[in-house]
Amino acid sequence: MESLWDAGDAWRTVREVHDVLARDRDIAYTTVMTVLDRMARKDLVEREREGRAWRYRPSQSRGAMTAEVMRQALGEFAEEANARDRAAALVAFVGEATDADRQALRDALAALERRSRA
Amino acid sequence: MTTLVLAALAVLLAGPVPWLMTRLHGFRRTPRAAMVLWQAVALAGVLSALGAGLSLVTVQLVGEQSVRSYALSAIPLSLTGLVLARLLLSGHRVGTGLRQLRRRHRHLVDLLAEDHDGVHVLEHEAPTAYCVPGLRSRVVVSSGTVSSLTDRQLAAVLSHEQAHVRARHDLVLEGFTVLQEAFPRVVTSKQALAEVQLLVEVLADRAARRRQGAHALVSAFSALLDGGLVQAPEGAVAATGSDLQVRIGLLLDDHRHRVQAGVLLLLAAGVLVLPTLLVVLPWLQGLAG
Numbered sequence: 001m002e003s004l005w006d007a008g009d010a011w012r013t014v015r016e017v018h019d020v021l022a023r024d025r026d027i028a029y030t031t032v033m034t035v036l037d038r039m040a041r042k043d044l045v046e047r048e049r050e051g052r053a054w055r056y057r058p059s060q061s062r063g064a065m066t067a068e069v070m071r072q073a074l075g076e077f078a079e080e081a082n083a084r085d086r087a088a089a090l091v092a093f094v095g096e097a098t099d100a101d102r103q104a105l106r107d108a109l110a111a112l113e114r115r116s117r118a
Numbered sequence: 119m120t121t122l123v124l125a126a127l128a129v130l131l132a133g134p135v136p137w138l139m140t141r142l143h144g145f146r147r148t149p150r151a152a153m154v155l156w157q158a159v160a161l162a163g164v165l166s167a168l169g170a171g172l173s174l175v176t177v178q179l180v181g182e183q184s185v186r187s188y189a190l191s192a193i194p195l196s197l198t199g200l201v202l203a204r205l206l207l208s209g210h211r212v213g214t215g216l217r218q219l220r221r222r223h224r225h226l227v228d229l230l231a232e233d234h235d236g237v238h239v240l241e242h243e244a245p246t247a248y249c250v251p252g253l254r255s256r257v258v259v260s261s262g263t264v265s266s267l268t269d270r271q272l273a274a275v276l277s278h279e280q281a282h283v284r285a286r287h288d289l290v291l292e293g294f295t296v297l298q299e300a301f302p303r304v305v306t307s308k309q310a311l312a313e314v315q316l317l318v319e320v321l322a323d324r325a326a327r328r329r330q331g332a333h334a335l336v337s338a339f340s341a342l343l344d345g346g347l348v349q350a351p352e353g354a355v356a357a358t359g360s361d362l363q364v365r366i367g368l369l370l371d372d373h374r375h376r377v378q379a380g381v382l383l384l385l386a387a388g389v390l391v392l393p394t395l396l397v398v399l400p401w402l403q404g405l406a407g
Contacts, residue, residue, distance in 0.1 A: 039229075042222075042225040043222075043225075044225060044226070044229055062230070065226055065229070065230055066230055066240065066241065066242055068226060069223065069226045069227060069230060069240060069258075070240070070242055070244060070246065070260070072219075072223055073246045073248050073258065073260075100363065101343070101362045101363055102340075102343060104362070104363040104366050104367075105336060105339055105340045105343065105362075105366060106340070108336050108366045108367075108369065108370055109333070109336055109337060109340060111370055112332055112333045112336060112370070113333070116333065
């Protein structure tokens with residue numbers, strides 16, 4: 001995947017991806033083909049046919065994908081998911097906080113520290 | 119008679135009982151028992167609603183049968199079918215929707231995050247920590263989280279998330295989401311979902327406290343919030359205090375509340391067993407006899 005990202009928006013064939021990867025490590029051509037095929041089915045890469053071969057490119061840049069993950073993690077996709085409230089697609093450690101929450105946290109920490117000293 | 123009792127029970131369990139349960143905040147001090155009771159009440163409510171319909175059907179069909187009795191039995195039968203169909207449809211929609219979102223998210227996490235002994239670290243400065251539940255679950259933290267927490271705090275956060283994953287809290291939440299989507303106009307179904315969401319967090323907090331202590335967890339909250347975790351708009355959270363404040367309060371509570379836990383578990387058993395013994399068994403015996 002890194003090697004596709006390095007190529008930016010350009011289309012790469014399996015052969016080209018394999019050539020790049022094979023410089024650093026021993027990897028079979030068929031492995032690259034299988035992995036790319038699997039990633040295409042997961043919509044992580046796009047592909048188009050050129051003659052008898054597939055050509056691949058990333059569906060989004062690495063930054064865009066990270067942004068998507070973070071957006072989902074921070075709960076914004078609750079709305080996308082048809083107002084399925086904060087429903088349990090992901091379970092976040094702590095959602096959002098108000099100033100009152102912060103005050104409560106400070107009080108609790110003070111109480112815990114008093115307790116451990118007593 | 120059977121019908122009346124079951125229908126009354128269904129109405130009680132769909133309305134006043136959960137309404138009361140969301141107001142008895144003391145229940146949260148025994149989150150496990152409270153969770154069992156919530157599930158028992160929801161299950162008993164659905165079963166008595168279905169049972170009420172079915173018993174009406176049998177009342178019409180036992181004894182002398184005529185076109186009229188068939189016609190009369192068709193009404194409750196179709197109503198029962200409607201309730202069941204709504205539940206199944208909602209279950210299907212919620213289930214496939216959630217699984218699709220999670221699958222996509224898991225693919226992205228696998229691609230982008232580095233796996234450190236089962237913890238997926240995502241390169242991003244905004245602190246976040248969460249789990250993607252399911253059979254192939256993932257615990258994800260951002261590099262911002264790792265850098266802003268001490269080892270102990272990070273361990274507390276991770277045991278919180280691992281508790282969600284291990285106890286399959288997502289399944290409980292999914293069940294109550296299904297109820298809420300199937301019967302959105304039953305106001306209590308929304309409150310029930312919110313309360314169960316809170317209980318799940320309290321349970322995971324307890325697991326983290328057992329392993330790393332309350333101080334590690336509370337200071338981890340604090341560090342993550344200072345690191346710029348989403349700021350909620352003021353007023354977005356109910357005046358009675360946010361979930362986070364409730365969770366902090368409960369983390370300071372060291373008592374075990376065994377008596378309350380016992381009472382809640384007994385109530386949970388009662389709400390499932392008593393209607394079965396008192397109403398459903400005599401009705402079935404009546405049918406057989």
